[in-house]
Amino acid sequence: MDMPKASDADKEYFRSVLPDHPEVVIRPMFGNLGAFVNGNMFAGLFGPTIGVKLSAADKELLDSTERTVPFGPAERPMGGYTGLPEVWNGEGEGDGDKARARAWVEKAFEHVAGLPPKTPKAPKAPKAKAAKK
Template sequence: MTKWKKASEELGELIGESVSEYEVEFRKMFGSPVYFVNGNMFIGVHGDGIMLRLQEEDQQKLYDEYDEAAPFTPNGRRMREYALIPPAVYDDEIEFRKWLDISYSYVSSLPKKEKKEKKKKAAPKKTKKSEK
C-alpha cells in the first residue's frame, strides 16, 4: 500500500485551468482538488497524478495508447470508472483536451447525483450505568 501523498499543487492548477471551459463544480476531497459534473466526480488530483472518469471502453483505449496509464487504485482499492492518466497525456495540450472531452461527455450523460443530507449525530443513549 502506498503512503498518502499530498496533492500536487502544480497538477491542481493545471486541471483547474483545463476544466475552466466546462460546467464543473470544484470541491476538495482529502485535501485534493476534484471537479464534479452534476454531482458526479469527473477529474481530480491524487498525490502526483491525475485521475479521470472514463467508461470501460475508453479506459481500454487509454491503456492501449499509453503504457503508463493505469487503473485508479487509491489505498489498493480499484475505483472502477477511474484511470490515472500519464504525463504524456496531460503534458500535451491537444491530447489532454481530447481525453477531457471524452470524459466530460461521459460524466455529463450520467444521472444527476443529489447531494446527501448530512446526518446529525444522535445524542449518546443513556445506559443504566450512566444514570447511577
C-alpha cells in the same frame, strides 16, 4: 495508506486541462482536487496523476493505446477511474501532451454529464437513547 498531496504546479495543470463549462465545480479532496458535474466526479487529481471516469468503450480505447496508470492509492485504486499517462502531467512534450490530456478529460466530462445527477444524502436521524430502568 499513502496519500500524496498535489503540488501547486499539479493543481494549476489540472485546472488548465478541465473543460471551460459553467457546470464544472472544483473541490478540494484530501489535499488534492476533484472536478464535478451534477454532483458526480468526472476527473480528479491524486498527487501528480489525473484520473478520469470514462465510458466503457473510451476506457478500453485509452487503456489499449496509452500507458495508463491506476488512479488513487496503490493499495486501493478508485474503481471506474483511469489514471492518464504520467508523461502527460505537464512535463512531457508540451502542448501536444496537454491537448491529449484535455481531450480525455473532456470525454470524461461528457460521459459523466450524461449520468443522473447525484442527489444529496438525507441527514441521518439521531439515534434514540435507550430508556433507563
